[in-house]
Amino acid sequence: MKLLIVGNGIAGVTLAKELSNDFDITIIDRENIPYYSKPMLSHYIAGFVDEKSLFPYSFDWYEKKSIELKLGADAKVIDRARKRVMTSEGELDYDILVLATGARAREPMVEGREHLNVLRTLEDARAIKEILEREGDAVILGGGFIALELAGNLAKAGYDVKLIHRRNTLLGLDEELSRILKKRLEDVGVEFYLNTNLVKADERGILTDRGYVEGKLKVCAFGIIPNREIAVRSGIHAGRGILIDDRFRTSAKDIYAIGDCAEYNGIICGTARASMEHAKVLANLLRGRDDKYDFEFRSSIFKLAGFSVAIIGKIGGYGRWIDENIKLFIDHREKIIGAVVLDDLRSATKLEKLIKSGAE
Ligand code: FAD
Secondary structure (H helix, E strand, O other): OEEEEEOOOHHHHHHHHHHOOOOEEEEEEOOOOOOOOOOOHHHHHHOOOOHHHHOOOOHHHHHHOOOEEEEOOOEEEEEOOOOEEEEOOEEEEOOEEEEOOOEEEOOOOOEOHHHOEEOOOHHHHHHHHHHHHHHOEEEEEOOOHHHHHHHHHHHHOOOEEEEEOOOOOOOOOOHHHHHHHHHHHHHOOEEEEOOOOEEEEOOOEEEEOOEEEEOOOEEEOOOEEEOOHHHHHOOOOEOOOEEOOOOOEOOOOOEEEOHHHEEEOOEOOOOHHHHHHHHHHHHHHHOOOOOOOOOOOOEEEEEEOOEEEEEEEOOOOEEEEEEOOEEEEEOOOOOEEEEEEEOOHHHHHHHHHHHHOOOO
């Protein structure tokens, strides 16, 4: 059986790794380089790791696993009747097709946007690193994990970092947890401008609704846009992402979607961890085993300037600290529905299991 995977990101490569003994696998990607780790990009920009260590799988690895890798091939449209994908490098046929096309960075629509960088690919990271090393400082816009990871790592590496965010909370957390994260990032040198909106950019800096902030390097981390174009062009149902059911099936026969490009019931997972899990569950389903991915249950771990934050389950409702690093979230029936764990990843793993199992 021929399994064709569009997208060599963490979702696509994990699926190929899982199924290399079961299917005849081809992965195609429009980028010209093998799989690299996106969560490591800010560490690379900061100079903590070299470019080589972003690449966990060599070309040899693909070959040993008998995974055919076609790089520089942009998948354009699917001929569903003939089970073929038209790419910039020719046509490829499939028995099963998996769209793992990921997402791109949302670009701000403001005057002077050509002076703003985004961070999604290695090419973006190289461009940011070059300006950073020349200028020595950075203005980062956003309050999500990419903005905070980048700000924390650059400050820790000794660069001057200003972080501008339109809200006064970070990572979607409550005010108390946001204050703790802010303080920790301030301790490594990040300067915060909260409740501050971007108005326009120029070469020297940016204008906000609270004044002008100088900085030649300006990186916007305003979220992601799922890459759903191939689905739309091929008559597959799409919303913000490519629409899937709870078994990763799209509206077209034998075509699945996983990772950042997939949308289930309004949910786009948007993390490397979730994308890997999608791939593992889909691998089991394609092998004919029973498995299920719980889209409603969110769990992510981020490393910000040497400390970690785990966000598990639902983080609304009533919060209670059980020690200085663990805040539990509890619903009106006294059931634990979520937790935020600082630093202590072992407790985070235990809590994740507990909350998932529905413990009181
Ligand atoms: P992607 O990694 O986007 O891969 C999709 C691939 O498909 C790309 O290589 C693209 O070139 C290719 N493609 C798209 N369209 C086509 C086409 N038409 N034809 C051919 N190829 C195509 N997540 C965490 O869990 N923890 C973190 O700490 C974390 N940090 C991050 C830091 C940064 C700087 C970034 C950018 C992301 C971070 N993430 C993190 C998010 C994580 O990287 C993504 O959720 C993950 O990469 C999604 O994997 P994916 O395989 O679905 O998509």
